[in-house]
Amino acid sequence: MTRVVLVRLGWGLLTLWIVSVLVFAGTEILPGDVAAAILGQNATPESLAALRETLGLDVPAVQRYFSWLANFVRGDLGQSLTNRQPVADLLWPRFWNTMALAAYAAAVSLPLAVTLGILSAVWRGSVFDRAANVVALATVSLPEYFLGLLLILLLSVHTGLLPSLADTYDGMGFLAWLKATTLPMIVLTLVTVAQVMRMTRTAVLAVMDQPYIEMNYLKGLPNSRVVLRHAVPNAAAPIINVVAFNIAYLITGVVLVEAVFNYNGLGRFMVDAVSKRDLPMVQGAAMVFAAAYILLNMMADIGAIALNPRLRHPRISES
Amino acid sequence: MAGTTRKFTLTSWIGLALIAANLVIFLAGPLLAPYGLEETLGTPFAAPSAEHPLGLDQNGRDMLSRMLYGAQLSIGVSLLAVGLSFSIGVPLGVLAAIRGGVTDIAMSRTVDAIMSVPVLISALVVLQALGSSLPVLIITIGLLDSTRVFRLARILAQGINAMEYAEVARLRGEGLVWMIRKEILPNAMPPLVAEFGLRFCFTFLFVAGLSYLGLGVQPPFADWGGMVRDNQQGILYGLYAPLFPAAAIALLTIGVNLVVDWLLAGRTTVQGENR
Numbered sequence: 245m246t247r248v249v250l251v252r253l254g255w256g257l258l259t260l261w262i263v264s265v266l267v268f269a270g271t272e273i274l275p276g277d278v279a280a281a282i283l284g285q286n287a288t289p290e291s292l293a294a295l296r297e298t299l300g301l302d303v304p305a306v307q308r309y310f311s312w313l314a315n316f317v318r319g320d321l322g323q324s325l326t327n328r329q330p331v332a333d334l335l336w337p338r339f340w341n342t343m344a345l346a347a348y349a350a351a352v353s354l355p356l357a358v359t360l361g362i363l364s365a366v367w368r369g370s371v372f373d374r375a376a377n378v379v380a381l382a383t384v385s386l387p388e389y390f391l392g393l394l395l396i397l398l399l400s401v402h403t404g405l406l407p408s409l410a411d412t413y414d415g416m417g418f419l420a421w422l423k424a425t426t427l428p429m430i431v432l433t434l435v436t437v438a439q440v441m442r443m444t445r446t447a448v449l450a451v452m453d454q455p456y457i458e459m460n461y462l463k464g465l466p467n468s469r470v471v472l473r474h475a476v477p478n479a480a481a482p483i484i485n486v487v488a489f490n491i492a493y494l495i496t497g498v499v500l501v502e503a504v505f506n507y508n509g510l511g512r513f514m515v516d517a518v519s520k521r522d523l524p525m526v527q528g529a530a531m532v533f534a535a536a537y538i539l540l541n542m543m544a545d546i547g548a549i550a551l552n553p554r555l556r557h558p559r560i561s562e563s
Numbered sequence: 564m565a566g567t568t569r570k571f572t573l574t575s576w577i578g579l580a581l582i583a584a585n586l587v588i589f590l591a592g593p594l595l596a597p598y599g600l601e602e603t604l605g606t607p608f609a610a611p612s613a614e615h616p617l618g619l620d621q622n623g624r625d626m627l628s629r630m631l632y633g634a635q636l637s638i639g640v641s642l643l644a645v646g647l648s649f650s651i652g653v654p655l656g657v658l659a660a661i662r663g664g665v666t667d668i669a670m671s672r673t674v675d676a677i678m679s680v681p682v683l684i685s686a687l688v689v690l691q692a693l694g695s696s697l698p699v700l701i702i703t704i705g706l707l708d709s710t711r712v713f714r715l716a717r718i719l720a721q722g723i724n725a726m727e728y729a730e731v732a733r734l735r736g737e738g739l740v741w742m743i744r745k746e747i748l749p750n751a752m753p754p755l756v757a758e759f760g761l762r763f764c765f766t767f768l769f770v771a772g773l774s775y776l777g778l779g780v781q782p783p784f785a786d787w788g789g790m791v792r793d794n795q796q797g798i799l800y801g802l803y804a805p806l807f808p809a810a811a812i813a814l815l816t817i818g819v820n821l822v823v824d825w826l827l828a829g830r831t832t833v834q835g836e837n838r
Contacts (some may be wrong), residue, residue, distance in 0.1 A: 262676045270688040385816040390809035526691040
């Protein structure tokens with residue numbers, strides 16, 4: 245068990261390292277000169293050469309990669325090209341904003357989705373089940389900004405219940421923050437509920453077809469006890485997996501939602517950096533996003549192993 | 564579970580109708596448009612009227628005409644990107660499955676590494692380096708998406724390659740090209756067609772999303788995602804302007820999803836269901 249977890253951790257770190265190579269290669273080695281991008285149309289050959297030297301672009305790429313990585317590990321993400329401030333100071337507050345919004349959405353959507361999924365498995369084929377399926381299919385197809393704009397129109401412009409923009413600032417009260425971020429939270433909930441719900445339903449139904457569940461019914465156990473005590477724990481691994489996958493989605497899928505509601509998160513940070521072609525900011529944001537994503541997927545795998553009795557005690561012949 | 568007989572259901576008809584309507588708009592959009600793409604016809608955000616069924620946009624241009632023009636970009640870019648991702652992902656996936664060994668491991672690990680980063684983040688990194696233009700968009704999205712197609716094609720080909728009829732063909736001494744063209748591809752077709760629909764939905768939403776963020780199709784061209792962005796301010800005044808292009812995006816995605824759902828009905832697992 246410990247060995248399995250350690251191996252998984254090792255793979256996670258290795259993946260992260262490969263990603264750092266890809267991010268560096270993607271931003272540095274691809275054609276497109278950073279110095280030319282900064283100076284734009286007014287560049288003279290002399291000013292280009294001078295800027296390349298100050299940026300350290302005249303050093304070979306491999307050498308630059310390792311010094312970049314060494315600084316990165318120490319928490320120095322470099323300097324923004326556009327406003328000359330340390331990237332780390334600009335990035336982390338935005339990261340925590342995004343995490344806060346993602347956590348808020350996860351706290352609402354995941355319990356809701358798992359409950360709905362279990363209910364539609366229990367009432368398989370009922371009106372509830374079919375209605376839930378249709379709604380799930382619809383919300384998966386709707387782009388985040390369509391839902392967002394529709395909700396702004398309904399809940400903000402027409403009724404004035406909630407603010408249309410998620411304006412947050414330092415030192416704002418918790419309740420005020422909740423109110424400001426409720427609309428983006430609802431959008432994120434709507435787009436994640438469907439997948440978790442369908443996956444939960446499938447996982448529970450797969451277990452419900454097993455002989456031991458039939459045995460439970462033959463023993464005369466009530467439906468609720470069969471589902472909650474015998475079926476759901478055995479369906480936990482795939483559910484945990486899809487839940488973690490959706491938290492990972494929340495962290496990156498939040499990019500579009502942040503744009504709709506003008507929320508000060510890492511997603512808008514990265515989009516702004518890309519449109520200004522600010523290389524260190526893009527690298528920093530991409531690495532943080534990738535790290536969060538890999539970490540969550542890793543935790544999902546480890547969680548699935550920890551919860552599945554068969555994976556926890558692998559048979560000798562298989563291990 | 565639903566039966567395996569494939570008969571037309573109400574939802575499949577709705578889906579097919581939505582796809583057909585979009586196909587017409589895609590092929591003949593500019594011919595159907597009552598006004599020009601850049602024609603200023605009145606005050607910005609004018610309400611829908613008899614001459615302008617969807618009103619005017621933020622610059623006083625006819626919304627319906629602009630949407631009809633925009634369809635070519637929205638749908639065309641996605642179709643090209645998905646076409647690219649299938650023409651790379653399917654051959655490589657099948658090759659990895661048949662060859663096995665080092666070829667398989669090398670390709671699969673590369674794909675795993677690329678897939679361990681969210682697509683949006685990878686795409687943003689590339690767009691930062693190369694700037695946004697139509698060829699860059701199509702190639703970037705096509706390449707990134709081909710990793711998902713590769714995985715599905717590989718799994719399918721592995722399954723088929725282990726079947727008795729594939730075994731027989733190998734024993735007959737058929738070569739690699741025969742195996743792929745006569746044994747594997749025909750049998751992998753139905754799930755691949757469904758996957759094409761799902762990948763198209765994903766790519767279509769993705770391109771629209773990038774344009775909505777201002778990083779996709781660049782002005783003076785406009786696709787539906789970019790039109791949502793341009794008209795977004797209107798929503799604060801209670802106007803429906805940005806909702807029309809957004810609804811067009813949603814309707815096409817729903818249509819394709821309904822048809823894919825109908826194609827896959829009766830199968831217990833939806834293969835390749837991922838974002």
